[in-house]
Amino acid sequence: MQDGYALELKHVSKNFGNVAANHDVSLNVRHGEILALLGENGSGKTTLMNMIAGIYYPDAGEIYINGERVMITSPKDAFYYGIGMVHQHFKLVDVFTATENIVLGIDNGEKFSLKSSAGKIREISSRYGFEIDPEKKIYNMSVSEKQTVEIVKVLYRGANLLILDEPTAVLTPQETRKLFEVLRKMRDDGKSIIIITHKMHEVLTISDRVAIMRKGEYIDTVETSGADEELLTEMMVGKKVSLNIDHPEPHDIRERLVVRNLSMTDGEGVRVLEDISFSVFGGEILGIAGIAGSGQRELLEAIAGLRRLDGGDIFYFDPKSGEKEDLRNKTPLQIREMGVRLSFVPEDRLGMGLAGNMDIVDNMMLRSYRKGRTLFVNRKNPHKLADKIVSELEVVTPNVNTPVRRLSGGNVQKVLVGREISSSPTVLMAAYPVRGLDINSSYTIYRLLNEQKSNGVAVIFVGEDLDVLLELCDRILVISSGKVSGILDARNTTKEEIGRMMTKTGGVDEND
Amino acid sequence: MTGSVIIQFIQSSIAQGTPLLFGSTGEILTEKSGNLNLGIPGVMYIGGICGVIGGFLYQQSTTKVVPVLAVLIPLIFSLAGSLLASLLYCFLTVTLRANQNVTGLALTTFGVGFGNFFGGSLIKLVNSDVPSIALTKIAKAYKQPLPFADKLGWFGEVFLSYGFMVYLAIILAVVASWFLKKTRRGLHLRAVGENPATADAAGINVAKNKYYATCIGGMIAGLGGLYYVMDYTNGVWSNNGFGDRGWLAIALVIFSMWKPNLGIIGSYLFGALYILFNYLSVNIAMMHIIQMLPYLVTIIVLIITSMRNKKENQPPASLGLSYFREDR
Numbered sequence: 001m002q003d004g005y006a007l008e009l010k011h012v013s014k015n016f017g018n019v020a021a022n023h024d025v026s027l028n029v030r031h032g033e034i035l036a037l038l039g040e041n042g043s044g045k046t047t048l049m050n051m052i053a054g055i056y057y058p059d060a061g062e063i064y065i066n067g068e069r070v071m072i073t074s075p076k077d078a079f080y081y082g083i084g085m086v087h088q089h090f091k092l093v094d095v096f097t098a099t100e101n102i103v104l105g106i107d108n109g110e111k112f113s114l115k116s117s118a119g120k121i122r123e124i125s126s127r128y129g130f131e132i133d134p135e136k137k138i139y140n141m142s143v144s145e146k147q148t149v150e151i152v153k154v155l156y157r158g159a160n161l162l163i164l165d166e167p168t169a170v171l172t173p174q175e176t177r178k179l180f181e182v183l184r185k186m187r188d189d190g191k192s193i194i195i196i197t198h199k200m201h202e203v204l205t206i207s208d209r210v211a212i213m214r215k216g217e218y219i220d221t222v223e224t225s226g227a228d229e230e231l232l233t234e235m236m237v238g239k240k241v242s243l244n245i246d247h248p249e250p251h252d253i254r255e256r257l258v259v260r261n262l263s264m265t266d267g268e269g270v271r272v273l274e275d276i277s278f279s280v281f282g283g284e285i286l287g288i289a290g291i292a293g294s295g296q297r298e299l300l301e302a303i304a305g306l307r308r309l310d311g312g313d314i315f316y317f318d319p320k321s322g323e324k325e326d327l328r329n330k331t332p333l334q335i336r337e338m339g340v341r342l343s344f345v346p347e348d349r350l351g352m353g354l355a356g357n358m359d360i361v362d363n364m365m366l367r368s369y370r371k372g373r374t375l376f377v378n379r380k381n382p383h384k385l386a387d388k389i390v391s392e393l394e395v396v397t398p399n400v401n402t403p404v405r406r407l408s409g410g411n412v413q414k415v416l417v418g419r420e421i422s423s424s425p426t427v428l429m430a431a432y433p434v435r436g437l438d439i440n441s442s443y444t445i446y447r448l449l450n451e452q453k454s455n456g457v458a459v460i461f462v463g464e465d466l467d468v469l470l471e472l473c474d475r476i477l478v479i480s481s482g483k484v485s486g487i488l489d490a491r492n493t494t495k496e497e498i499g500r501m502m503t504k505t506g507g508v509d510e511n512d
Numbered sequence: 513m514t515g516s517v518i519i520q521f522i523q524s525s526i527a528q529g530t531p532l533l534f535g536s537t538g539e540i541l542t543e544k545s546g547n548l549n550l551g552i553p554g555v556m557y558i559g560g561i562c563g564v565i566g567g568f569l570y571q572q573s574t575t576k577v578v579p580v581l582a583v584l585i586p587l588i589f590s591l592a593g594s595l596l597a598s599l600l601y602c603f604l605t606v607t608l609r610a611n612q613n614v615t616g617l618a619l620t621t622f623g624v625g626f627g628n629f630f631g632g633s634l635i636k637l638v639n640s641d642v643p644s645i646a647l648t649k650i651a652k653a654y655k656q657p658l659p660f661a662d663k664l665g666w667f668g669e670v671f672l673s674y675g676f677m678v679y680l681a682i683i684l685a686v687v688a689s690w691f692l693k694k695t696r697r698g699l700h701l702r703a704v705g706e707n708p709a710t711a712d713a714a715g716i717n718v719a720k721n722k723y724y725a726t727c728i729g730g731m732i733a734g735l736g737g738l739y740y741v742m743d744y745t746n747g748v749w750s751n752n753g754f755g756d757r758g759w760l761a762i763a764l765v766i767f768s769m770w771k772p773n774l775g776i777i778g779s780y781l782f783g784a785l786y787i788l789f790n791y792l793s794v795n796i797a798m799m800h801i802i803q804m805l806p807y808l809v810t811i812i813v814l815i816i817t818s819m820r821n822k823k824e825n826q827p828p829a830s831l832g833l834s835y836f837r838e839d840r
Contacts, residue, residue: 076715091710093703095823103696104703105714112696139823
């Protein structure tokens with residue numbers, strides 16, 4: 001055992017603009033231990049780890065490696081100090097072999113020989129029990145193989161401290177089990193490992209200690225042996241904060257949208273949604289809570305007609321006639337032509353929602369360009385609409401002819417939400433509509449959603465802040481790994497309960 | 513076809529193919545860094561005219577032309593000219609992150625104009641009767657065949673009868689292939705063209721790689737222009753004489769699927785198709801149709817490779833895209 005901690009952070013802070021991503025974080029990692037870093041989305045875990053890996057530089061605070069104070073200003077520095085990070089999004093060149101990717105960027109003066117490098121890779125693999133073919137091209141690999149390449153890459157560079165950012169998010173339970181075996185072997189070899197994960201049972205299975213973060217601040221580190229799910233959840237979500245968002249009781253609710261036994265696989269054949277059933281009522285806000293990437297995006301896109309289902313039904317009930325319409329596997333255009341007024345505020349504002357290089361008026365027309373039968377488009381009405389949105393929602397912009405790309409995040413979102421609401425929808429779906437927004441803009445959005453609710457619109461709100469979900473929504477659908485783990489009454493539940501349901505694996509505990 | 517016709521056909525094909533080979537080797541190196549330099553035709557023009565300027569100045573300054581200097585001076589002028597043009601392209605696209613297609617096309621227009629302007633000026637300067645300028649003494653040094661070329665019968669004629677630049681083109685293509693496949697720097701360069709963010713995270717200097725690859729590639733391509741005036745046309749520069757060979761070189765990059773060694777065969781095939789009309793009894797109107805064959809072949813290759821969809825035969829993944837590190 002060497003002196004001191006493998007890694008020690010003292011009073012580390014990092015701000016992005018006005019937002020404090022990390023505030024006064026102090027934590028330590030021992031030699032030969034697995035430390036789990038636990039926290040909600042946006043609690044600053046990844047930012048903190050990126051500072052250790054040299055991607056960001058802390059605004060304040062000190063970092064110590066083996067008791068020695070260090071400055072880490074680039075990934076190269078991090079390698080020098082034996083720190084290797086495996087990012088959530090792999091950094092690999094597709095057309096290269098595993099070996100080529102692993103040796104990429106290393107210039108240690110040794111003779112360049114892919115053959116001897118491949119030998120070294122096999123040696124590392126057999127030591128820790130990886131299964132890897134050094135000659136295999138990345139594009140032929142499964143996700144777990146790619147992850148193995150990333151891990152071997154940092155080991156090849158002689159890392160003693162490994163940081164894994166949500167390594168199990170993309171793995172099957174069997175692959176996860178295999179990964180954990182490897183991690184334990186590395187720990188027994190004296191390496192220190194920090195693992196970021198949301199999944200509570202994994203934290204309890206793999207880690208020696210758990211460090212908990214909440215809203216950019218370090219809460220505490222506890223020994224895993226003395227912790228249980230309840231304690232950790234409570235530390236992670238914290239006490240309820242009162243936000244004073246309007247929370248009117250829903251009235252005159254009528255079934256508007258019914259989703260039954262919906263399942264879907266993504267392009268790579270991975271099951272992303274499984275047996276999802278719920279209904280949404282006009283005049284209420286249904287919140288969807290879940291760890292990022294649990295299938296929220298796919299669910300909304302399926303309803304909006306952007307993805308094909310494997311199975312299940314989506315029905316819509318017309319509020320006027322009460323007729324039942326089948327939305328299953330219809331394109332957005334077909335859905336609109338059926339008279340279903342569905343509005344969608346996607347997560348990716350400038351990707352799916354708005355065209356960044358076009359001005360506000362043009363973006364209004366993206367929704368209405370089919371109106372009119374003449375050769376030339378009518379810009380008058382969209383222009384009026386743009387003016388109205390700018391003045392009513394207080395969008396800060398030089399004028400309506402400014403490309404939306406130049407607006408700040410909050411104003412972009414107001415333009416998008418404004419446009420979607422203007423088509424007087426009967427169903428409004430909003431995915432993370434307040435992400436990255438300041439308090440005032442956020443409250444504007446909450447107010448707009450509440451307005452729609454009182455107009456009898458069925459609102460689906462995907463959020464990440466549990467406090468907001470509790471105060472804004474009427475019911476909360478909790479989704480975990482693509483499955484519904486429960487639908488809760490927002491007025492009679494707690495953050496802890498939601499947090500527990502979010503982190504459990506697909507409703508039923510798997511016996512692994 | 514008799515034997516001598518076949519030999520002549522091969523010789524002409526190789527002579528036609530060599531400028532394309534220089535151009536495509538240079539462009540492959542460039543594209544492997546993710547820079548789609550559509551300015552290559554312009555760079556080749558600049559390489560040609562700069563060589564002409566160098567040769568002209570040397571020929572004017574002396575009565576006795578020394579072969580070594582006759583080769584070196586135009587060569588250095590040519591390299592310097594195409595280096596400057598490539599640097600301009602790099603500065604705009606890598607440092608200022610201007611659109612690569614626009615910059616490249618502008619560079620081609622500029623290069624052609626640059627060549628014609630100085631070509632025209634030189635023609636005026638010597639009060640030539642014909643709209644061209646002849647550097648025959650210089651060209652003689654460039655066209656010096658290998659020893660024994662005339663003593664080994666058909667073998668000498670087919671393989672040894674060319675000026676040194678034909679062999680230089682082959683050597684450069686082979687070296688470029690080896691560099692890309694077998695060296696550490698080659699691996700780093702390919703990583704930059706495939707996935708600059710990954711390369712950056714691995715500690716590879718993306719901008720430096722792009723600059724080096726584009727400048728060295730541009731200099732190699734410029735040699736194609738030099739070969740064209742000094743060897744192929746016997747030192748005669750006439751405006752617009754180089755024609756569409758620059759674009760053929762870019763087509764050749766696609767044809768050879770970004771592999772310089774395949775470019776050797778491809779360039780001679782292109783050369784053969786380009787001159788095929790001479791050997792067919794067709795009228796002049798058909799000539800242009802037949803000269804279109806290399807492009808047709810390229811399109812066929814494109815169709816086949818996209819149908820087979822093999823990742824190795826695709827262009828570098830980030831070709832044509834500017835890279836900048838995201839702050840967050």
